[in-house]
Amino acid sequence: MIYTTNFGEALYPYLTMPDYKFDPQGKYHVKLKVKSDDAQTDIRIINEVIAKKVADFTKENTGKGIRRADLPYEVTDDGFVIFHFKMKASGINSKTKQPFEQKPKIFDHNLDLLPEDKSIWGGSIIRITYEPFGYSGAATGIGCSLRLKSVQIKKLVEGSQNHGFTKVEPEVATIF
Numbered sequence: 001m002i003y004t005t006n007f008g009e010a011l012y013p014y015l016t017m018p019d020y021k022f023d024p025q026g027k028y029h030v031k032l033k034v035k036s037d038d039a040q041t042d043i044r045i046i047n048e049v050i051a052k053k054v055a056d057f058t059k060e061n062t063g064k065g066i067r068r069a070d071l072p073y074e075v076t077d078d079g080f081v082i083f084h085f086k087m088k089a090s091g092i093n094s095k096t097k098q099p100f101e102q103k104p105k106i107f108d109h110n111l112d113l114l115p116e117d118k119s120i121w122g123g124s125i126i127r128i129t130y131e132p133f134g135y136s137g138a139a140t141g142i143g144c145s146l147r148l149k150s151v152q153i154k155k156l157v158e159g160s161q162n163h164g165f166t167k168v169e170p171e172v173a174t175i176f
Contacts, residue, residue, distance in 0.1 A: 015120045
């Protein structure tokens with residue numbers, strides 16, 4: 001099932017180009033900072049997915065201990081929740097064994113596709129459609145990942161070549 005978050009602030013977005021730093025196949029990802037009150041529905045959805053996975057594990061593995069993976073969100077001390085969304089850029093489909101490439105659909109405030117030459121920087125105000133995916137692994141434990149599907153931009157922040165600096169008058173120190 002696909003869900004949509006409330007609007008929040010994009011942190012460290014890799015939405016228009018994949019990140020290859022730790023994954024040679026590439027990964028699109030973003031952290032979404034949302035007010036705690038606006039995050040409760042998504043937290044409930046995630047916890048329900050994990051609870052179902054725990055129930056299934058308990059049925060199949062009576063008497064075994066349950067190991068929990070890290071949650072796909074963190075609650076901050078200042079009243080926000082930061083969700084972690086991701087999508088593989090390419091790979092091999094585990095069922096069909098066929099290679100695939102994908103990227104998130106990115107829409108502006110009018111639901112028009114974002115032009116290819118635009119890039120989304122941190123501080124943009126966005127909302128995300130996602131699919132929660134419950135998993136169970138021997139090494140990681142039981143958890144939930146948030147599979148990124150699409151993004152709508154309410155306020156776009158783009159970078160520029162000035163790196164945040166403005167021109168200043170130089171100061172010269174005189175040494176005696």
